[in-house]
Amino acid sequence: MSELDQTGAPSTSGEFAAQAGAPVYEREVDCAIIGGGPAGLSAAVCLSRMRRSVLVIDDRDGRSLWGQTNRNYLGFPDGIPAAEIRLQGRRQAARYGTKFLNGRVIAASHDGLFHLRVEGTLGDNRRETAGRVVNIRRDEELGSSLGEEKAIGPVGVAARTVILATGVRDNFPKFLGWAQCVGKSLFWCIACDGYESTGKVVAVLGHDEDAVETALDLLDFTDKVSIVAGRPEGFDVPEQRLADLRDNGIEAYPHAVAAYVNADGQIEALMLDDPAETRVPVEMVFVYRRPTPRTDIAVALGLKLNELGHIVVDLDQHTNVPGLYAAGDVTSPHDHQISAAVHEGNQAACAANYFLYRPVQRGSGKEEC
Ligand SMILES: Cc1cc2nc3c(=O)[nH]c(=O)nc-3n(C[C@H](O)[C@H](O)[C@H](O)COP(=O)(O)OP(=O)(O)OC[C@H]3O[C@@H](n4cnc5c(N)ncnc54)[C@H](O)[C@@H]3O)c2cc1C
Structure with missing residues (x-):
């Protein structure tokens, strides 16, 4: 693995070189893809196969590094871990010339x-942020074998186009052992993992209408559903919705959680912060707290965000800035699925590729790969 730092790097012009007050390596690529999850890697495969120079920049702090197995992604009858999709995606992109840089994009200009x-x-992503250590390590090892570079000091990248595939940050509760539980007994999405709850003892953690809906929706899989507000203030829904829960056999606990009893990634019970110190046995917990889109760089580049903070894109993944595209979970509060991320990554790559064509190549002006 090569490591980039300021020493020995060629001095170039560029805003960041000036900001750092020291030489910064500024390379120029056809497309810089920020984020090496399913969306970013899908874009990289497509663009590299269009013979563009592509750099994927990734800080290994994404939800595709948790322990979940994807059982609804086409072509894998026995399921495939999300972290494995990343590894295969990297290998595939590298085969066509994609380069990789490990580091975090912390500023951008145009x-x-x-x-x-x-x-x-x-x-720092090993301490408290997204991803299981074992998955991060495997990702690093593969990166190393593929010639991934590592940012040590500030590294400048100049790109003709950029695809933002930065994903979201989940807001799972933090307790001793929580990271082991994500994707094993701690989930958030019925489309992803509802099926696995069939016949199981399930609790929803959340206080609002979305959480209540999730609890009611889980009845399609199991009749052993409870809901825990997860905060001392209790639920924030009309009395009628609490009645709906009761009428459907769902026990509703308006309490905070004092402890998550867990071992080896399996949560066994929620200990409630109530006078009775109620113990709610569970096999699976679905947390209903909206994830936070990672949009610092989008904001720095003047992108429009929607009311929930996701990047606004059109059907071809264009943002409001020409040459800048977005794909994957960062674009929508819904459709947080590998299939959607892969599709959007591919669309964004096609749009970026069209942008990179010379005018004579654009012909009719009908945008296509
Ligand atoms: C517990 C769990 C279970 C799930 N189960 C399923 C399932 O069964 N089926 C399914 O289809 N989906 C499932 N998902 C959702 C799926 O994992 C996501 O939809 C998918 O990972 C989105 O891909 P992405 O590329 O948009 O984002 P991510 O996978 O999060 O990748 C984004 C990448 O960008 C990097 N990044 C962000 N900002 C920067 C920056 N500034 N600089 C450098 N790098 C940066 C991050 O480190 C990360 O590697 C599940 C998710 C979770 C959490």
């Missing part, structure tokens, strides 16, 4: 070219 500033993460 003056006809896009300028990105990338810095190392100093391993």
Whole structure:
């Protein structure tokens, strides 16, 4: 693995070189893809196969590094771990020439070219952010074998186009052992993992209408459903909705959780913060708290966000800035699925590729790969 730092790097012009006050390696690529999850890697495969120079920049802090197995992604009858899709996607993109840079894009600007500033993460993603350590390590090992570079000091990247595939941050409750539980006994999405709850003892954690709906929807899989508000203030829904829960056999606990009893990734019970110290046995917990889109760079580049903070794109993944595209979970509060991320990544790549064509190649002006 090569490591990029300021020493020995060629001095170039560029905003970040000036900001850092020291030489910064500024390379220029046809497309910089920020985020090496399913969306970013799908874009990389497509663009590299169009013979564009592509750099995927990733800080290994994404939800595709948790322990979940995807059983609804076409072509894998026995399911496939999300982290494995990343590994296969990297191998596939590398085969067509995609290059990889490990680091976090922390600033961006646009003056006809896009300028990105990338810095190392100093391993901070191992402490508390997204991903199981074992998956992060495997991702690193593969990156290393594929010639991935690592940002140590500030690294500048200049790109003719950029695809933002930065994903979201989940808001799972934090307790001792929580990271082991994500994707094993701690979930958030019925489309992903509802089927696996068939006949099981399930609790929904959440206080609002979305959580109540999730609890009622889970009845299609199991009749052993309870809901825990997860905060001392209780539920924030009309009395009628609490009655709906009762009428459908769902026990509703208006309490915070004092402890999550768990071992080896399996949550066995929720201990409630109530006078009776109620113990709610569980096999699966669905947390209903909206994830937070990772949009710092989108904001820095002047992108429009919707009311929930996701990047606004059209059907071809264009943003409001020419040459800048977005794909995957960061674009929508819904459709958080590998299939959607892969589709959007591919669409964004086609749009970026069209942007990169010379005018004579655009012909009729009908945008297509
Ligand atoms: C517990 C769980 C279970 C799930 N189960 C399923 C399922 O069964 N089926 C299904 O289809 N989907 C499932 N999903 C959802 C699926 O994982 C996501 O839809 C998918 O990972 C989205 O891909 P993405 O590329 O948009 O984002 P991510 O996979 O999150 O990748 C984004 C990448 O961008 C990187 N990044 C972000 N910002 C920066 C930056 N500034 N600089 C550098 N890198 C950056 C992150 O480190 C990350 O690697 C599940 C998710 C969870 C959490």
